[in-house]
Amino acid sequence: MSEAALSAPKTRLNRETVLILIGVALLIFAPFHVYPVFLMKVLCFALFACAFNLLLGYTGILSFGHAAFFGGAAYFTAHAVKEWGFSPELGILTGVAGATALGLVIGFLAIRRQGIYSTMITLAMAQMFAFFCLQASFTHGEDGIQGVPRGYLFGFIDLEQPLNMYFFVLGVFLVGMFMIWRIINSPFGMILKSVRENENRAISLGYSVSRYKLAAFVMSAALTGLAGGLKAIVFQFATLTDVSWQMSGEVVLMTLLGGIGTFVGPIFGAALIATLENYLATSEFPVTVITGIIFMVCVLVFRRGIIGELYASRLGRMLASKPEN
Amino acid sequence: MTATQTNPAGGRGTSSPLADQRQGPSVVLSARGLRRDFGGFIAVNNVDLDVHHARVHALIGPNGAGKTTVFNLLTKFLQPSSGTITLLGNDITKTNPAKVARMGLVRSFQISAVFPHLTVLDNVRVALQRPSGLSTQFWLPMTSLNRLNERALELIEAVGLTDARNSTAADLSYGRKRVLEIATTLALDPKVLLLDEPMAGMGHEDVHTVSDIIREVAKDRAILMVEHNLKVVADLCHQVTVLQRGEILTSGDYRTVSQDERVRVAYMGTEHD
Numbered sequence: 001m002s003e004a005a006l007s008a009p010k011t012r013l014n015r016e017t018v019l020i021l022i023g024v025a026l027l028i029f030a031p032f033h034v035y036p037v038f039l040m041k042v043l044c045f046a047l048f049a050c051a052f053n054l055l056l057g058y059t060g061i062l063s064f065g066h067a068a069f070f071g072g073a074a075y076f077t078a079h080a081v082k083e084w085g086f087s088p089e090l091g092i093l094t095g096v097a098g099a100t101a102l103g104l105v106i107g108f109l110a111i112r113r114q115g116i117y118s119t120m121i122t123l124a125m126a127q128m129f130a131f132f133c134l135q136a137s138f139t140h141g142e143d144g145i146q147g148v149p150r151g152y153l154f155g156f157i158d159l160e161q162p163l164n165m166y167f168f169v170l171g172v173f174l175v176g177m178f179m180i181w182r183i184i185n186s187p188f189g190m191i192l193k194s195v196r197e198n199e200n201r202a203i204s205l206g207y208s209v210s211r212y213k214l215a216a217f218v219m220s221a222a223l224t225g226l227a228g229g230l231k232a233i234v235f236q237f238a239t240l241t242d243v244s245w246q247m248s249g250e251v252v253l254m255t256l257l258g259g260i261g262t263f264v265g266p267i268f269g270a271a272l273i274a275t276l277e278n279y280l281a282t283s284e285f286p287v288t289v290i291t292g293i294i295f296m297v298c299v300l301v302f303r304r305g306i307i308g309e310l311y312a313s314r315l316g317r318m319l320a321s322k323p324e325n
Numbered sequence: 326m327t328a329t330q331t332n333p334a335g336g337r338g339t340s341s342p343l344a345d346q347r348q349g350p351s352v353v354l355s356a357r358g359l360r361r362d363f364g365g366f367i368a369v370n371n372v373d374l375d376v377h378h379a380r381v382h383a384l385i386g387p388n389g390a391g392k393t394t395v396f397n398l399l400t401k402f403l404q405p406s407s408g409t410i411t412l413l414g415n416d417i418t419k420t421n422p423a424k425v426a427r428m429g430l431v432r433s434f435q436i437s438a439v440f441p442h443l444t445v446l447d448n449v450r451v452a453l454q455r456p457s458g459l460s461t462q463f464w465l466p467m468t469s470l471n472r473l474n475e476r477a478l479e480l481i482e483a484v485g486l487t488d489a490r491n492s493t494a495a496d497l498s499y500g501r502k503r504v505l506e507i508a509t510t511l512a513l514d515p516k517v518l519l520l521d522e523p524m525a526g527m528g529h530e531d532v533h534t535v536s537d538i539i540r541e542v543a544k545d546r547a548i549l550m551v552e553h554n555l556k557v558v559a560d561l562c563h564q565v566t567v568l569q570r571g572e573i574l575t576s577g578d579y580r581t582v583s584q585d586e587r588v589r590v591a592y593m594g595t596e597h598d
Contacts, residue, residue, distance in 0.1 A: 183463045185466065185467045186465050186466065187454055187460055187463075187465055187469060188460065188461055189463065190451055190454065190467070191451065191454065194443065198438055198440055200402070201438040201439070203422050203426065204431060204434070204438070205426060205431070205509065206423055206426035206456075207423055208423045215461075
C-alpha cells in the first residue's frame with residue numbers, strides 16, 4: 001500500500017540531486033569566468049537570504065532585524081581576526097557565536113508576540129543594536145573596522161589568493177546550505193512547517209510552539225552570522241551598512257524576489273539584487289529606485305517569486321514530479 | 326520532556342484514575358464556577374461542568390451563548406477570570422494549552438484546523454511525532470519519520486481517507502478536512518476530546534461518517550462537543566448541557582432537556598428536525 005508513496009519521492013530526489021550537482025559544478029567553474037569577489041558577495045548574500053528564509057518561509061516569522069545578526073557577526077569576526085589575531089575560521093565561528101547570542105535575546109522577545117508586532121520588536125531591537133555599533137569603540141563608528149587580514153585558513157592555506165578564498169567561501173556556503181536543507185527536511189522542520197501552517201492547531205497537538213519558534217529563530221540567526229562573518233573576511237572590513245535597517249529590508253527583498261519558502265529561491269533573489277547593485281553602481285541610475293520598482297513588480301505580478309513561479313508552472317511540476325492521486 | 330505529563334495509565338484501557346472514587350462513569354474533566362469577562366462583558370459565568378469517561382456530552386445553546394469561550398477556557402487557550410478546572414484529578418487552572426494537550430485533553434476548532442499545505446499523511450504524522458519523541462531532531466533526515474507511517478495509515482484508514490493519503494490537505498473537500506482533523510486528534514490518543522461543531526457545514530453522508538467515528542471513539546474516551554444539529558445530539562449524546570448568555574440553563578439527558586420549556590424559549594422554537 002505504501003509502495004506508491006515511497007517510490008515517488010525517490011525519483012524526485014534523483015532529479016533534485018542532478019540539479020544540485022549541476023549547480024555546484026557551475027559554482028566550481030564560475031570563478032574562471034566571472035570576477036571572484038563578485039561571486040563571493042553573491043554567495044554571502046545568498047546564504048544570508050537562505051538563513052532568513054528558514055525563519056520566514058519555513059516558520060512563518062517575519063524578522064525585520066536580521067541585519068543585527070549579519071552585521072553583528074561581521075563586526076565580531078573582523079574584531080576577532082584583526083585585534084585578537086584569530087585565524088579566519090575561528091574568527092567566523094566567533095561571529096556565529098555572537099550572532100547566536102543576539103538571536104537568543106532578540107528572538108526571546110520577538111516570539112512573545114505575533115505577526116506585525118513581532119516584526120516591530122525585531123526592528124526595534126536591531127535598531128538598538130545598530131546604535132550600539134555606532135557608539136561602541138571597538139566598531140570604530142563611522143569608519144568601521146578596516147583592513148581585516150584574510151590570513152591563513154587552518155594555518156596554511158593563504159586566503160589572499162583569490163581562488164583559495166573563493167573555494168573557502170563556496171565550501172562554507174555549501175555547508176551552510178546543507179545545514180538549512182537538513183533542518184527543513186527533518187522531524188524538527190516538519191514541526192516548524194506545522195507551526196507556520198496553523199499555530200493554534202500545533203499548540204492543540206501539544207507542541208510548545210514558542211520553543212520551536214525560538215529554536216528556529218536562533219538557528220536562523222546563527223546561519224546569518226555565518227554569512228556575515230564570511231563577508232567580513234571576503235571584503236576585509238565591517239561597517240555600519242551591514243547592521244542598518246536597509247540591510248534587513250534588502251534580505252526581505254531578496255527572499256521575496258526568489259520565492260519565500262522555496263529552498264533555492266533566495267539564492268536567485270540574492271544573485272539578482274547583487275548583480276543589479278554591481279552594474280547599476282557605475283551607471284547614472286539610482287539603484288534604490290530600480291530595486292524598488294522590481295519589488296513592486298514582484299509583489300503585483302509574480303508574488304510567489306522567481307522560483308516559486310517556476311515551481312507553480314508546468315515545467316516546475318514536471319521537475320518536482322509530485323506523487324499523483 | 327513531555328512523557329512525564331501524560332497519564333501513566335496510558336493505552337486504551339477502560340479504567341480511569343477516578344473510577345474507584347465515584348459511583349457510575351468517572352469524571353475526567355470538570356469545571357467549577359468557571360467565569361470569564363472581557364472588560365465589562367461577562368462571556369461565561371458560573372459554569373459547572375462534568376465530563377465523564379466513555380460518554381458523549383453535548384454543549385448546546387444559541388449563537389453567542391459562550392460555547393466556544395467555554396472550550397477556550399477548558400483547553401486554556403483563554404485564562405478563566407475565576408473558577409477551577411480539573412483534568413484527570415489534576416488542577417489545570419493555571420496550565421498552558423500545549424501542556425494541557427500533552428496531559429490528554431485535545432480539542433478541535435470551529436473552523437477546520439488542518440495543516441493545509443501538508444499532505445494527509447504528513448498531517449497525521451505531525452500529531453504522532455511528539456508522542457514518539459521525534460519532534461526536536463533537526464539533524465535527522467525526513468525518512469526517520471517513516472516508522473510512524475504504519476500507525477498514521479491505520480488512522481487514515483479508520484476515517485476513510487486512504488485514497489487521499491498523498492493529497493495536499495487544502496485540496497480535500499470540507500467534510501474530509503474535518504475527518505482528517507479527527508484523525509490527527511486521535512493520533513494523540515487523548516483521554517478527553519473537545520469537538521467544536523464537528524458537523525458544521527457537512528453534507529448528510531459526511532454527518533453519518535463522522536457520527537459513526539465519534540460513537541466508536543467515545544467507547545473509551547470522554548467527548549465534549551458543541552453541536553447545532555440537534556438530531557446528531559439526540560443520536561449521539563448521553564448528556565446535554567444548555568448554555569444561554571454565558572450561564573448554564575439546564576443539564577441532563579436529551580429527552581429531559583428537550584422538553585424543558587426554558588430551552589424551547591431560548592431556541593425560539595427550534596424543533597428537532
